[in-house]
Amino acid sequence: MQATPSRPMPSARPEPPLPLGKVLLVDDHALFAQGLAGLLKQESLAAEIFTAPTVEAATLLLARHPDFQLILLDVALEGETGLALLPRLAASPQAPPVVVISSSDDAGAVQAARAAGAHGFLAKSAGRAALVRMVRAVIRGDGYFPGGVAPLGSDMPLTPRQLDVLLLLAQGFPNKRICQSLNLTEHTVKTHLKAIFTQLGVHNRTECVNLARERGWL
Structure with a gap:
């Protein structure tokens, strides 16, 4: 009797290819933005990095470049709060994942980012290793948030x-x-x-x- 070939065992999800093609960094502190852009390139996480100091500038860049693969977003921006960008992205099925990068990492700030639809949250005080873990997790389709923050329940009564x-x-x-x-x-x-x-x-x-x-x- 001919042996039936065994089925291959399912493999874990493969790591997405890095570096990402285009990343958008929304932050109005030029020195921090330059430093973070440098880290992203040094760690081979992004090939091309665009920066925007405001939500309005970010919106214009997103309209010109629909192929961004990740957005790193500060909340405390000049003019509109950074979280105001998330509702604008919600209507687009092609919108890239958004990770909030903030100097405030209290539970309220994390919960607000999560409730707004962010895919992750990273404190500005985080180190290089955390940045790498965050990018890999988010582009893999996972969320990246500090431990101990519970997600919104499914019984949320608001639309x-x-x-x-x-x-x-x-x-x-x-x-x-x-x-x-x-x-x-x-x-x-x-x-x-x-x-x-x-x-x-x-x-x-x-x-x-x-x-x-x-x-x-x-």
Whole structure:
């Protein structure tokens, strides 16, 4: 009797090829951006690195270069908060993964990045080895966050767009700037805010943000 050839054992996911073709670094501190770009090249993580100091500049670069493979994003930028870039990317199925690179690594900052849709979070104080691990994990399709931060539960009662509005509200954005950041009409933003207030049982913006933080939505 002829032996039946055995099936090959499934292999672990292969490491994606490095260096990445194009990486976008969004940070308004020129010296830090130059240093990080240098590390990415020294570790053969990226072949070409573009930098942008603001969300608006990053949006223009993304429109011109749709083939970015990774975005490294600071939160504390001049003008709009860095997290405002994430809602703009949400509508694109081709959007690259985003990792927040921040000087603030408290649990609230990590949770806000995760809730906004970031694929990872790396403190600016992290070392070279952590940078390499982060890039490899994220391009492999895994998340990269500090330990001990629980993901948002599946019972999150807000829609993705309502969560976008809440995140910008928590950054202190008035309705007009929320409209501009999310490309929504003022009526739509007010409708989302009303739904969020109703869900939380609150009556003003301060109560809304405070209770959302208590519940781990921010």
